[in-house]
Amino acid sequence: MAQRNALLLVEDNPDDEELTLLAFEQSRITNEVVVAHDGVEALDYLFGTGMYAGRDLSVMPALILLDLQLPRINGLEVLQRLRADTRTKFLPVVILTTSNEQKDLMNSYSLGCNSYIRKPVDFQQFMTAVQQLGMYWLILNELPSI
């Protein structure tokens, strides 16, 4: 059975990356957090290619936090690709982005995201959101085994 402990955070903005990690920390979420800084890195990690060549693919993240605005390959494309692959198609993906454009919501849900969260400006609120996210996806939610 695949191991699922890690969290994959796909975030290009170093501020947001740090804040998110800070939020995890303060929310007592102790899972390992793998950070990918763009779509390519994220896909490399998931499929064991590029800089992650040879990675043990039996270890898959328990949750992917995916930003949409990403360099090289954007979040929607990452989502599309991982949904197309049997190894990753059931992985829970939460879109964590600044945009609340209707278009982005529509596209994300069309491609099969599990949840869509807009990053609030207020850090307190952001922390609350991260806390609830962790609680729900890492503890409550059940996943099929592949």
Added chain:
Amino acid sequence: MPEFVPTLVDARGFIPHGHCYLWKSDLVWLHVVADAVIGIAYYSISFLLVYFVHERRDLPFHWIFLMFGSFIVACGTTHFFEVWTLWHPTYWLSGLMKIITAWVSVGTAVLLVSLIPKVLAFPSPAQLEVINLELRNEITQRQEAEAALQRANEQLEIRVQERTAELAQINESLQTEIESRKRQEEVLNRREQEFKALVEHAPDIITRFDRELRHVYINPAITRATGLLPETFIGKTNRDLGMPEDLIVSWENSVHQVFETGQEESLEFQFPTPSGLKYYQVRLVPELGKDGSIKSTLSIARDISEHKQVEEALLRRSRQLEILSRASHEINTVLEIPTVMRTMMAFAIELAGASAGTYGINKQGQMVFTEYNQNGKIYSVDIAFERGMGVSGWVMETRKPYVSNHAESDPYVLPYLQKAFAFYNLVNIPIFNRKGELIGCFELHNKANQRPFSDNDITMLQGLAASAAVALENAQMLVERQQAEKALRESEQRLGAIFNQAAVGIAQVGLDGKWLLVNQKLCDIVGYTHQQLLQQTFQDITHPDDLSISLQYLQQMIAGEIQYYSLEKRYICKNSLPIWINLTASLVQDSSGEPQYFVVIVEDISERKTTEQERQKLISVIENSSDFIGLASMTGEVLYVNKAGKQLVGLDHTDEVKTTFILEYLMEENRVEYLEKIVPVLMNHGRWEGEYHFRNFKTNQPIVVHHNCFLIADSRTDEAIAIATVTRDMTERKRAQEELQTSYNLLQSVINSTPDAIVVKDLQSRYVMINAAVTDIQGKPESEILGRDDSQLFPPETALLILENDRRIMITGETEIIEEDLLIGGVHKTYLSTKSVWRDAQGNTIGLIVIARDITERKRAEQEIRELNQNLERRVAERTAELEAINQELESFSYSVSHDLRAPLRGIDGFSQALLDRYADPLDEKGKHYLRRIRAGTQRMGELIDDLLKLSRVTRSEMQPTQVDLSALAREIAAELQRIQPERQVEWAITPRLVAHGDARLLRIVLENLFNNSWKFTSALNLARIKFDVFLQADAKPIYFVKDNGAGFDMAYVDKLFGAFQRLHSETQFPGTGIGLATVQRIIHRHGGRVWAEGAVKQGATFYFTL
């Protein structure tokens, strides 16, 4: 004495006795006790004495004991007084008591003196002892004897007791038996009494016969039946009592039968009694003796006379009814009066059981009898009764039936008739018809002493009479009908002769117009046979032009408006030719006035009509001729001028004509010439003809005419009898020719002046007519064009094209409008040609008419416009693409604004927070405050960015207009606001069912912003009021508004309200970004509406909008 009593009890003046004892208490008490004890003892003795006397009444001289008792009581009392007087010195009273005691004691002593000798006579105890001894011996002996006796007695006693017990038992059973016997006897007695009473009072005659058939018992009913006492019957047989022989046999047989068989018998018999014939039904019942043999027979005879009579009456009545019904039937089957009467008579005799009868018929007030029926044989008689004469006369007068059951002594019965017919009684029944008139009567006679006529008979006979009356009336009617029929037949024969041989057509026509009856002449007129005609209606053979007037008359007649009508009309004969007839029709109605049929008389007037018609035609021709036709006498007087003639010369009336002469119709200057030159020619040759001038009577102007005059000769004598003229007015024709020329010229000039080319070609495509335009186009004179064809005027290709088009139109005959590209003089031209076939008056194609318009210029202009349009469309597309690109750009701009502007903000906020959380210690309060300010700033910036995005989205998003329920939206928003801040007191007034056309999402944003504002600006109030409503503008367009009673605003800044980021209140007062109303305005503008506001500081604000 009254003074004495107080004295007795008066103790005054005395000293109590105690004084005597010196009130030495022991002495006093000694006396008291002694006296009291003595008193009590005395009283006890007295009481015992009384008791003794009471118990021993046998004691001799007991009164002496009572005396003792009395004086001892008195002594006792004196002792009690002794005690009393010790303290109360009533010495008088105690003295009195002593006196009483003295008296009683003296009395006792005196009495005792008189008693002593008697007491001394009592034996002394010694004597008594001796006697006692003797007695004791005797007693002993006695006692022994007694003992022996006692023993014997005891034994006896025992036996007696035994015997007594036995006897008591027997006695008891006997007693029981006796009592039950008694009871039975009582019951029997009572029963017997009851039976006896029953029998004695029974209405039936109850008799007991012994074996010798003698009466043993008969109940009192016999007395009621016969008047004889029961004793008369006892011991006698019925034979002894004189029962009739025929009865006695059956009676005795029956009784013997009962004795022999022991079976009950029953029989009926009748016998005459003083009160008439009686019927009895008898039951014979055997009575058995103790040995079981038949001892006697009980006869119970019940009087059934009444029952019998009723039965007989019923029987008779039913028989009579049967006869009556048969009679009614039979009488009604005969239709001759004498037969009816005779039949009725026979039935009457049968009905009443009479021996003879006769009937009378009322003839002019006399009742005439002609027949007498006796025992079924009929004898002729001839008797007539006047009113009031004999029985029939009485019946005629009273109109009632008459019964005489003793004809011999009846004053109404004529004695000679009674003797002649030897009848004993009679009944006479009148017969009335339905109108109540007496039409006859019948009389029944009984010869022998038969049954009298009863009321029932009369009723039955009256019934018969009623039956006969009907039959008689029928018969009478038959006779009358036969007579009427005969008369009718004769009349019909006469009418038939008239009908068939009439010289005019006669017919009977149904209301529907069907021929019901036609005569020969009518058939001759129309040429149909009888049968053919009867299968048709008059409508079928009426000339269609005459049908409506015929039907109109017919309707009027049926409606009763007219009685008859006469009409000249046409029938269509069998040979399909019309024939004129004169029709006279009248309507025949039945007695109730209901229309039945028409009688029509048809007269052939075809000949007259033809002549008249010919003449009429002639006159009509002349009268309606457009020529002047006139007739004048040989002497020149004008007799007739037709309508056109009068009009021509200006004469208005026929009367005016009659006074004119021929010469007056001519111009004055022509008259001499006419007389000298024309009249001679006319007279010699019978005719003159030529151009001439007539004169108008009114204007005196000449009229150019073609004059034709001639003589009319008598057909027989050939002599000229009149001058006639047929003169034609030539003025009109001349003018017409001129007008035609003018019109032609006009047409020519129109044709020539039109810029369109007009060409007329013949069948060979040669030009037969052209207008000026053609010569212009061709650049040739007319002469070089007419007579030539297209091949000579156009290059070959163009000529071929024209020829093809021309041919097609000639063949199809349809007009076509076609575009033709022609090469004329080396230039390409486009013509719009209308080509149609040219036909002669008979419709034959004789050529082609072409009207061609040069549309070369127009075609070019069209081409230009088309090109321009295409250009424009391209430019629009380009512009649209540009705009789309800009839009796209804008969109990505706002997208990056939303994304990229917010990201750093989050960083600032997040790290400030981290700083506050983790490095709180090194920071002083000021430092923390600045960090908080940084955070507040970033958050506000975040809100501003969000609102800006909303605003931009409002402009960008596509409108999706639908029907939107604004009220529902408003309620939802209000509920949401209230939910977030439930503590707020807000009074909402949202008018229901405000429905508008627009984009639901955008309108929700409008209402959200306006409601949010109202909510926000009323937050300081205890009770906020927010209203959403509508009112109508002058053009009926709705104006919606949201009104609150909140902080309001200064109208001076009203135009700044709707600008983005424009705020009229400080952030601390009311938070907000200032984007809301800008958003509202954009949405309203996108809907093509208007938004404005009204308000005053602290007096609320109202936001209006239209859509």
